[in-house]
Amino acid sequence: MNEEQRKQQSQIKQVNPSGEKDNLDRLKQKTSDDFIKYFETTYEAPNLRKAQKRGKQEVKYHDDFAIDEQFQGLGVGKKYLIRTYGCQMNEHDTEVMSGIFEEMGYEPTTEAKEADVILLNTCAIRENAENKVFGEIGHLKPLKVENPDLIIGVCGCMSQEEAVVNRILEKHHQVDLIFGTHNIHRLPQLVHNAHLSKERVIEVWSKEGDVIENLPKRRAGNIKAWVNIMYGCDKFCTYCIVPYTRGKERSRRPEDIIQEVRHLAAQGYKEVTLLGQNVNAYGKDLDIEYGLGDLMDEIRKIDIPRVRFTTSHPRDFDDRLIEVLAKGGNLMPYIHLPVQSGNSQVLKLMGRKYTRERFLELVGKIKEAIPHASFSTDIIVGFPNETEEQFEDTLSLYDEVGFEGAYTFIFSPRDGTPAAKFDDKISMEEKKERLQRLNAKVNAYSAEAMKQYEGQIVNVLVEGESKNNPDVLAGYTEYSKLVNFRAPRSAIGKIVPVKVTEAKTWSLNGEMVEETAEVK
Known part of the structure; x- marks a missing residue:
């Protein structure tokens, strides 16, 4: 075995530590150039040492995001589900991925049993957040057994952690797709590859991401x-x-x-x-x-x-x-x-x-x-x-x-x-x-x-029904104080004056007022 072949074997073990024979055989059949191209575009484990390097690379800006024509109908007749963990940035990433899915023809669902693609958009800030994700991966395994065509993916911050990716590769074979925080814009290609190859698709960049506009x-x-x-x-x-x-x-x-x-x-x-x-x-x-x-x-x-x-x-x-x-x-x-x-x-x-x-x-x-x-x-x-x-x-x-x-x-x-x-x-x-x-x-x-707000009138941006009572509306003041109050549903989406009648530790109760009044 020459040096190039030994390098390939080492890379195969890194990306496929579980030793899945069919995948290995397919990889070994590829020529040297084909393998390197496949590895670089499909399998790339995250590397914290690379992530620590803060080089002077120029950040590239792209204004021309568009879904390739070959992927635009990929989701017609199919449904997607994204479960989001963590911060507002993760929530916004989910909004972007949802937008991409729907431009590909997918429809959203909240039921895992209905989904053709399930993504877990993860948080890495605390150990408890990671434990929740691994628990959810375990809960999804029966769905994968029942429907082998279901694509289960892990994305977000956990996917950028080398130890997490290795753990998924070794112990959670129901996961088909892993990608990181820098390459959300490549979601159409990644989902397509997962559908097409029936193999694990891993694309996590240690390099810095570009700035993609018009997503x-x-x-x-x-x-x-x-x-x-x-x-x-x-x-x-x-x-x-x-x-x-x-x-x-x-x-x-x-x-x-x-x-x-x-x-x-x-x-x-x-x-x-x-x-x-x-x-x-x-x-x-x-x-x-x-x-x-x-x-x-x-x-x-x-x-x-x-x-x-x-x-x-x-x-x-x-x-x-x-x-x-x-x-x-x-x-x-x-x-x-x-x-x-x-x-x-x-x-x-x-x-x-x-x-x-x-x-x-x-x-x-x-x-x-x-x-x-x-x-x-x-x-x-x-x-x-x-x-x-x-x-x-x-x-x-x-x-x-x-x-x-x-x-x-x-x-x-x-x-x-x-x-x-x-x-x-x-x-x-x-x-x-x-x-x-x-x-x-x-x-x-x-x-x-x-x-201090009791008896005061506050401006509330009404967001919708209260989580605990559909007959009560809820919204937030300028100071991000949660206010629950009774009002017609026509108030949703408006900023309305509310008189605070009761203060709790983390929220206020009140009544909407019609007359113009000074607000606190």
Whole structure:
């Protein structure tokens, strides 16, 4: 066996560790050139070392997305189902994939038994999210046995993890298709290959993705819309897998974003949320002096009632952004600002590159410019070897800022990140006890913030029926407070005044009012 043949055999084992004989025989029959072409376009395992390399590659922009004619009728008479896990970015990716499916002729379904293609759009932030996905993969196995033509695919952030792909290849043979976060635009080719080959199709790029414009979208509703303004993250916090799974920061061009928002306004959308893994780093990779503040200054002039953004990083929350947000108008005064810890030493170990003092200084600047602003945050409890005193610094910072809400988590080690290798002597019992103490504070501050609204009139963007009562409508205020109230269904999609009659810990009850009144 020559060197080239040995290389091929090694690659075959990597992509097909289960040793499925039929697939191996087919691969071995290919010529050397055919195999290399097949491997590069169909099977590519993710590689965290490659993902860590932040080279100076030029980001390419493509304005000409179109589904190839040969794929346009592929889904006629067939149905698709996408189950989404994780953040708003994943939800928006699902909207794009749904749009592509429907341009191929597929129809959506919510019933797995009806589906011809099932995709799991996954999240890799915490171990619990991964466990849910692997549990769902197991639940889908009987459907695959019953219907061998069913295509089961795994995409999203988990697919960018080398260990996850290897686990699927070794243990979950019902999965036909694996692709990553950078190549959603290739969904037609990937589904076609999975249909045609009856073999596993794996395409996960460690290289950085391009920016693809004009992707079709099947948006969830016609009231609120997500708008991606950038992709990826360059921060490399020691606990976070996102820079590996989503790649380097890549900003969309301002004119493309503004055009999309104008189009949404023309369609009657009432709210847009600008999305990015690190949204206020927007523009740093562009060849122009232009940041999130500049973009929002232009978007605030568009006739759309509400504009939000998420998720921001304290390091990139600059004075220009604060200046623009202070102009108000359709820019909402609710700011989600993840702090993660209130102790400077822990923040250093996390790789956050700001101190407790710097964070409080930033919050003070925002409050000075926007006195009516409210804040929410993210906090990690039990980072490796966090002391009781360091945890108490987080509790005291929560008091000092006066956050009105928080997403709180116990530290979850992610394979391939530096923090996963940290020695950790804190027991899980102690971490859970700290989380309970923190959540008690979070609940208390939320209840206090809600209490202030009793008897007040607030503006509510009505999204639809309440989850718990179809006779009650629900929507959100400018400060992202959930309000449940009785009103005619004609109010859905409108911003209406509601008088708050009862405050709960995480929601408000109220009554719609007809007369014009001052709102809080």
